[in-house]
Amino acid sequence: MPLTREQVEKVSLLARLRLAPEELATMTAQLDAIVGYVEQLAELDTTAVEPMAHAVEQTNVFRPDEVRASFDRAEMLAGAPKADGQFYLVPAVLGD
Amino acid sequence: MSEPYAIVIGLEVHVQLLTASKLFCGCSTKFGAPPNTQTCPICTGMPGTLPVMNRRAFELALQAAVALDCQIAPFTKWDRKQYYYPDLPKGYQISQYDLPFSHGGHLTISDAKGRFEAKQVGIIRVHLEEDAGKSVHDEQAGEADSRIDLNRAGTPLLEIVSQPDMRSPAEAKAYLDELKLLLVYLGVSDCNMQEGSLRVDANVNLHIAGAGGEKIATPIVEVKNMNSFRAVERALAYEADRQFEVWRETGRKLGDVPKQTRGWDDAADITRGQRHKEESSDYRYFPDPDLVPVTVSAKQVEEVRAALGELPAALRRRLETTYGITPYDSDVLVNQGQELVTYYVELAEASGDGKMAANWVQQDVLRTLNEQGASIGAFPIRPPQLAELLQKVRAGEVDTTRGREVFAAMLASGRSAAEAMRALGIEQVDESQLVELCRQLVAANPKLVADVKAGKLQAAGAFIGQAKKLNANVNPNRVREICLELIAKG
Amino acid sequence: MSVLELSARRLLDEMAAGRLTAVEVTQAYLDQIGRHDRDVGAFLRVDAEGAIAKASDVDERRRAGRPVGRLGGVPVAVKDILASRGELVTCASRTLEHFRAPYDATVIAKLKAADAVLIGRTNLDEFAMGGSTENSALQTTRNPWDLSRIPGGSSGGSAAAVAARMAPLAIGTDTGGSIREPAGLCGVTGMKPTYGVVSRFGLVAFASSLDQVGPLATSAEDAALLLEAIAGHDRADSTSVDAPVPPYSEWIGQPLEDLTLGLVREHFGPGLDAEVERAVREAVRVYESLGAKVKEVSLPHSKYCVATYYIIAPCEASSNLARYDGAHYGHRTDEKAMLAERDAERRHLESSGETAAVDELDTALVRMYRRSRSEGFGAEVKRRIMLGTYALSAGYYDAYYLKALKVRRLIRRDFDKAFDDVDLIAGPTTAAPAFKIGEKVDDPLAMYLVDLYTVSANLAGIGGISIPCGFTAAGLPIGLQLQAPPLEEDRLLRAAHMFQQATDWHTRRPPL
Structure with a gap:
């Protein structure tokens, strides 16, 4: 069944892309x-085949519950397109 | 049932796990830090960063699931739930989809006041996931920007999904109380709703008996934004009424309309429909390639089970059988938490009277703690000292009313019961002294004597008041008994 | 002999002996970049100042007899997709054009600790998606052997830099052939290690279950040196393999005894360029002359590799690239223009009486996302995001993604079975030599089929290496690909080294 x-327009919304009509x-x-x-x-008949989601199939990899210093806020916000020194700023989330 | 329908309620509870660090990075999970001061490249989803699972978070999750009698999956994996929202910096939430680490448990709920029969509420699944950040929007500002704080992003959450087994708001409240109690006992979560470490969403609809006796189910509504257990009860009651009205107006049944999401407005005491675009629910789950699966052996599950300790339900039963207290009393005590139960048990043992200990702990100790906003650990009257007072009350050395004065004095001065009684001048009045005092009162009050003789036995109470004025230490019951005896003898 | 003709191994020896300084070496490479990179365009940024500073520091420590890392003073070019604290990491994308990472990738931290001289950042297909480096949003990279042709990709900048001797060593990444294919097309040695051998922490993800960092160099011996410096278990990467790193460069001189090479039946069918086939068969004869046995093996699911890959990789990519939404970092659309656009749309609808449609307009937030992402990504990245989003969307998951994961296992089993019979699999790296710039830009599917021989190693998680094995009549390099069972990087490097001891293809330099 051809797409x-x-x-494609619906997928572009899901992907948060916008395509011009010719695109x-x-x-x-x-x-x-x-x-x-x-x-x-x-x-291919794959009924009896287990999916392979990882290239190397390991299990049970954990880190200890230890607090490490967080990053400086100024450094984290330095790359933000819009921030007020404390928060990231984005267009109003209401109505979404 | 007075309503012409049954309410069907399932609850989805999220609790924050009591870990020191986040689920996938070392940032602290402490509540209340200034915005965006507990973040790092990992929890903010910076390009190139990778998650590594917090072992403690998985252990706590496992404890909770075992305590809820869930089946533990021998193999579990992590999935990405994808949607765009500015408090979700990676564009996906790491969660569990088709292979959660546990499923199929239950929690028994009961009502100490007997408003409903004890019952098991099924648990569909318990899974582990990461929290999102917080977006703050000032409604007044209209077009203005929303502010995003990512401190909470990546905090470990346990999602506990119940079966739609609850049939009243009271049952839902009981389920939440019992669940919270269990998780707090386990040390899995502090379940502090104000700080967002426990959140509840409810799925609710009605089963209505149709004209031909057939069962009609109304469309399921998901209710969000309930910020207290009271709010849950009220929202559910409101929603039941509302759905019944809607059904009467429209006749809409389950399946006729898509599932609706409504938010509880606490101030207005109503639920409101939330706008929901159709595409937003296509989460495109798939296994997170950055995390590896976890396997759990049957032996591990048994070890977790063995280490759980006594859970609230078992503890209540033990208190009832060992100390002879009522289910209501055991419920109140256990609901106060492990520390208070320990206090109670020591007091019951030392005083030798479990019922009396239960009364004093509930009425006097808890009242004081509530007034002072203190915790039992810091309560100055320890069980052996309180037991001494209880024994004196039981032996009649001091009556309950004056006993409370002694209690207050012990609290204020830090003295023992005996010392406090001495300081208050409480000593037992000699029986012959007491008889003499009563004789004087009977002689001096012919009107009261006449009343008593005429059958107004309550008039004898007045003798007690007068006796106490003459000697504060008299035992009021004895005064009453002796006076009545003297009058009867005539 | 000029510095540029010396291998990294030799440079280290010469510097250790005091016959060369790191500053001299670094300056020689900077000069070469100055001479040729205007034509080649391998580098997005050259850090001459930082490189010289690092080289001086290494020289000073050597003179003072203080310890120096294993790559002390050797220039290394790095694909611009690995994070380095405080520095740009553009991924050749508009969306990250000005993005500075606040942390070091594990590979970068290891290179810094090894005292490598990080000489500059190389060009790539945007977010490593492509096989020609034409998908870079920032610049064109040309094949040093023929400037009208592509260098391969996505690590085209790294391969071209090594080919043009603008760096003795370079770091690339390989998701479906992105190290081996450009290495083959540029006539250098490039290796994709077994998945998990090199940490992915700080590697900006394209397809997480396929991505792997690896070395490019002029010889297997130098590739071994670089791999040794960057490999190893990393607690910050859950998929990292917890195994000790063998001393690859120490062992590389030991020839492999009783080597059995497998030739994949399915790799020598129609579509394989005749000149490429001739060179590869000749390379196999070289191995036979060195005592190797040759066997034909079958990888029955070979024909499904590209299809499997072009489901799994876009699915993961669509998710990995969701974060570039203009909210927390990277490109955000002009908000004034965005709001003006919305207001204009609203007015238009209202004036034409379509008031109901006003509610359907994107909100400011959704509009910000869609505009930012559409402006930030190039055509190929958008195509893959669209493909992955579609394949994962409701109703399609089982037919595409889940199906591909199952076929992936069949592909892995093919390799396991083949490696029961042979030590290594040998074959062409690509079906044809480098094509002309612009030749395939309008046919994405044709472009995807370039990965025919390389994607299977990524799907199976095994290692592969491409080494030069000849030239076409037109003077374009041809690559021989060797593939080994998991964690047999040592075997790959030694086999490649054996070949390079017997041939001189890898020493040829492009006529710049």
Whole structure:
């Protein structure tokens, strides 16, 4: 089933991207080609296969519950696009 | 049931685990620090940083799940729950999705006042996840910016999801009380709601009996923003009424409309619908490639279980059977926490009267603690000293009313019961002295004597008052008994 | 002999013997960068001042007989995707163009501790997504062997820098071939270690379960030196392998006895360039002349590797790159313009009577996110974010992501089975030599197929190395890829070294 423009538009909102109309057309065609290609995996029977999420399958890696000095606030906020010396500032979160 | 419906309630509780450091980095979890002073590149999701799990957080989570009789999964993994919000700096929350570390437990709730039958509330799952930061928005400011504090981001949280097993706001409240008590006893969380270390969301709908006797379920509503257990009770009661009204107006059933989220407005005493975009609930969970799975053996689970110690439910039963106190009393005592129970047990043992000890602890000790805002650990009258007073009351050396004066004096002066009594001039009045005193009173009050003879036995109370004026140490019960005897003899 | 012709190993010996100073070495490389990087464009930033300061410090300590780290005074170029405290780390992206990391990546901390001279930051495909370095938002990097061609990618800057002898050693990262492919196309030695051998802490993530840091150098011997300096268990990386680091550079001279090489049947089919095939087969004959046996092996799921990769990598990437939303760091859109745009849209809807649609307009916050991200990311990054977001969205997870994880295991099993019979797998690094800049930019799928021979090592988590094994008639380098079972980096390096003792392809220098 080919990808539709509407689907791609919906995904762009989920991904918090915005595509101009001509970008949307190109993206739809390109994604459709890629998705068409990756769909060849469907021909493999994988019912009895355990998924492999990690390249090296280790377990139980922990750190001790020890407090380490936090970073200086000024240093943390130095890279913020907008801050008031105490907080990060973002457009109003209300209504979202 | 008076209502024409049953309320069906499931609760989702988040508690902050009592770790010193955050779930994935070494930043402190201490409450109340100035904004953005407890952060580092890891908990703020700076490019290139990686999480490493706090061992203590996992251990605490395991204790809680075992105490809730959950099945512990031999293999558990960590997933990313993805959504955009400025208090979530990575754009995803590290949580658990399809393989939580535990599931299928239960918690028994009961009501000491007997408003509902004791019952088991099922626990669907308990899982570990990280908290988000905090966004502050001044509503008055309108268009102005929101302010983001990431101190809380990455704090370890336990999410405990119950089955929809509760059938009244009172049951929901009892579940929360019992859960909080259990977690505080375990030392898993301080469950301080004011500081946000316990948060509750409720899923609620109604089961209504239809005209043909069939069961009609109304759409499920998720209620948020309840900032106290009282608020939970009130919000649920409100929501039940509201849903019934909506059903009567619209006839909408479960499945007819998408799940709605409503926020509790404490000041207005109502819930309000929250705007919810359709796309926002597609969380695109997938296993976090930066964290490795955790395996837990059956042996480990048994070790955790063995180390849990006595949990509140067992403790209540022990107090009831050992000291003969009522379920109500054991409930009050146990609800006060481990330290107070220890105090009570020492007092009951030393005084030899569990019931009397329960009364004194509840009425006198707890009242004083409440007034002073103090904790039992710092309470100046220790169990052996209070036991001495209780024994004197029991032996009739001092009556309960004057005993309270002694208690106050002990508290104020730090004296022992005997010393305090001496200082108050309390000593036992000799029986012959007492009889002589009563004889004088009977002789001097012919009107009272006549009343008593006429059957007004309560008139004898007046003799006690007069006797106390003459000698504060008289035992009021004896005064009454002797006076009545003398009058009867005539 | 000029400094630029000496290996890193030799430079260390010469400096230790007092015949060269670190400042002389560093200056020689800075001069070479000055001569050629205008044409090649390998470096995004060159830190001449910092490099000379570090070199002087190393020289002073050497003179005073004080301890010096294992790479004391050797220049190292670093792909601009590893965090270094107080310095820019752009990932060749507009979104991080001005971002300074407040901490050191473990690899950077190790290089600093080893007294390497961090000479500059190299170009890459934006966030390491690509195989040509054309996806850099900041600059074009050219192949030193033919300036009209791509250097490969994503570590194209690092490979080009080493090829042009603008650095003796360089750090790259490899998610689907991003070290080996540019190494092959630029005629240098590049290695992707087993996943977990080098810490990822401070490596800006593209696809976390595939990303791995590794060395680029002119020889396997030098690659061994650099790997030794950066490898090792790291408590800050949960996926780091807890195993001791073998003394690779010490052991590298020992030839492998009874070596059996496997040739993958599926790697020699249609699509493989004839010149590349000839060079690779000739390289295999070199091994045979050194006593190696050769066997054909099969990796039956080879044809599914690229599809598997282009599900897993974009899924992880879509999540890893969610953080670049303009809220806490990085690029944020112009807020005045953003609000003006919203107001204009609102007015337009109201004037055309579509008042209901006003509620559907993006809020200021969502608008900030969408504008910031769309301005900050290039086309390829957006494509992969879109692909990953789609594949993970409700209803598609099982068909794409979960399916790919299962095929990933089948791919790993293919390798395990093959390694029952052979010690190493040998084959081409790429199917064809470097292509022209701009040749494939409009066909992302064709671009993805360039990774055909390299992605499987990342999916399986095993190590691989690319070494020069010849040139095309047009003078373009050809790479031989060797792959080994997990944690057999030592075997890879020794096998590569054996080859380089018998051939001189790796000593050829581009005609700049």
